Amino acid sequence: MADIILQARDLCKSFSSEGVQNHVLNNMDLDIYKGDFTVIMGASGSGKSTLLYSLSGMDRPTSGKVIYDGEDITEYNEKRMAELRVYEFGFVFQQIHLVSNLSIRENILVPGYMNKDTRTKETENRADELIKKMNIESAADRLPAQVSGGEAQRGAIARAVINSPGILFADEPTGALNRRNTQDVLDLLTELNVEGQSILMVTHDVRAAIRANRIIYIEDGRIIGELKLSQYIEEDRKSRESQIDAWLGSMQW
């Protein structure tokens, strides 16, 4: 059994608006395993992004624990939480957040330069390696506005993994991409996972979910189902799609 890398215990998140409480996450217990490609699925509004943000320290839960590396990160102060997000966690979103007046290469380098544990030369070598792996050599010295959406997202993934994060969190990373770019980004995520990168991804797209070896299904902020899969290989694409479609059907998807 793989090691647990992240745990949620009795996790609750509520939002209040005009005196009305919206209980989005309800007493959730969840273990995420090291090296897994875990996907969270569920209907719109079921709490997928809220769960991802609560687990990754992007937002604070209302109550409950989130344990990473043996520590309850919900007890961290803002400074420690910010450090965790830069050095230990990587993030990729549907909307690509790159600094507009920095080149793709510079965007990738910034969190690497912030990391006091790595030397400048080491960071620059790793950035070059990632630029090659992401196949964005010709885009690397251009500004985000001068590259395609797919190139920008691959740059954002390189930036997210420059500090070799314990977990890469991805919220609908292919949601704004066309079919070709979606495949490229998913291939990269799969490659990173095969190399050992733990990934936790929210998606409603079965083509993205087939890359996972574990899918968690949530409804009204509760886990109601889980599907375990073997490591993704291209030859299994069709059969995995059918398997996940059938499973999602059983979840009333």
Ligand SMILES: Nc1ncnc2c1ncn2[C@@H]1O[C@H](COP(=O)(O)OP(=O)(O)OP(=O)(O)O)[C@@H](O)[C@H]1O
């Ligand atoms: N900052 C916020 N303030 C108030 N309510 C919020 C906030 N963020 C999320 N919610 C509410 O929490 C619920 C779950 O939202 P969330 O974005 O987690 O769902 P989701 O499953 O990711 O949905 P989608 O698939 O549509 O992105 C929704 O009812 C949403 O309106």
